[in-house]
Amino acid sequence: MARRSLVVLALACACQPQPVPGDSEGASTATTSDGTTSAGGTMEAPTTGEQEPETATVVHSFGNYLMTPYLEIEPCVQWTLHNDEAIYVNAVTLVNDGGFHHSNWFAVPEQVFAGEDGFWDCGSREYNEITAAVEGTVLFAQSTQSRQEVMQLPAGAVIKIPPRHKIVAGVHLLNLGSTDLDSELRMALDIIHPRDVDVVLAAMHLDYRDLAIPANKRSRFTGACSFKSTFEKATGKPFEMKLYHVLPHYHYLGEYFGLQVLGGARDGEFLFQLDGFNGDANGRTFDPPVDLADADGLRFACGFNNWLSKDIGYGIGDQEMCMMLGLVDARVMIESRVTEGTQLVGVDGEVLLNEAECANYAVFKNPAQAPPTAKELGAPLYVPPTDPGDVDLEPTKDCADSVTTVAPDVPATLTSVRDSIFAPSCIFSSCHDASAPAAGLDLQTAAGLADRLVGVPALADTPHDLVTPGDPAASWLYRLVSECEPQNGAGAAVRHMPFNAPTLLPDPLVAKLRAWIEAGALDD
Incomplete structure (x- = not known):
């Protein structure tokens, strides 16, 4: 696994230097809410006399990645927006054809991790998520093994992508099949006019690393993350935080995730609960957001059913993870993690209950993550330039019934x-x-x-x-x-x-x- 520092502000399957196949050059397209298409730096005004659209959708194909049978690899991928102005993202859509176990997405300045777009070897550019989060901002995280996912934020809530930025991600690819898997990756950004922006969100990350999941048993690990005092020491201000979006992450042995309020009058109140594992899009957006000002922090838990005959720890491959990405309205980004101190505190039926306290860290947001300027508020909606070859690219692919005349892959056993x-x-x-x-x-x-x-x-x-x-x-x-x-x-x-x-x-x-x-x- 790649080395991690104190502040990993997105869900993570570690990114290691890996060889990658030939890149397939990506492209992007932008469609406004009235159906007109932008091919340049600004959106053309509609010719119908109607009011200028306030939203646009920018779609990009990263191309295809050919996964040979039983391949597990962790390349990086990049899309340079060539945006001369900031864009404000209210929704993100990610689609793939399978094999994408997980991916974490950031917007960073163009000069960070410099190189060509497409898939690339993470180690060749010294990619790491700490630098991505601090130099830029967290954009999105994919639910485990989800093929189609939309992160739709409430009206007015956005991820800000400043001028001259690009989108980068570390992706964990896994082909468990006996045949090649040629999988396309596609992303769409729904952007809104700066005048409609109410809040620019920041990331928080909860991570339980001290996992020791016993063989042939069910177990649960709960982290108590009291980050109120960390927030106040860093900012010199009373604790204020509103929670807009959460996304849990565990692997195939995971069977439960729970998120609760920690401390205050609402101590123990459940905010989110997920049972089982299904490869679906499992993020949740809160509208209205959850106000945590009267709490001390959050408590999160992951449950595992280890039906294997060996103990499992924290990691990739056949190992496990327990973490959560949150998007919040706060002055700082919060990282809370359990790295040691896990104690067995009891048993609930056949489930072994483990608990520990989180270590908490606060990092100030990049100064570029400021609200829209007066100039932006009065200008037309800006749309990044579009590759002409992808003008008609849709956020998701159309489904077509299988063609019955195609010859079967053999053997048909x-x-x-x-x-x-x-x-x-x-x-x-x-x-x-x-x-x-x-x-x-x-x-x-x-x-x-x-x-x-x-x-x-x-x-x-x-x-x-x-x-x-x-x-x-x-x-x-x-x-x-x-x-x-x-x-x-x-x-x-x-x-x-x-x-x-x-x-x-x-x-x-x-x-x-x-x-x-x-x-x-x-x-x-």
């Missing part, structure tokens, strides 16, 4: 289906793993897999079994992965699979599943 389809797309997000499978369907355990699929009724409103040998159209599993809007028995469209994916699997993989069913869905 159940083992290959499991390794190339189920492992990276159904087990990767832990929806259908062996621990707590969604709808009771374990696609991870090789033994008895055919018996759990073939001729088994689906736990859904459908007349079809999961797999009907010889008949893909009567196989609910195939319908879910081959149709954008599969219809249940009542004729209502349901969510396609993979979970939380804007598009379907590549046609040759869908064709492999079809070919296996057509050949009799044999257990090999």
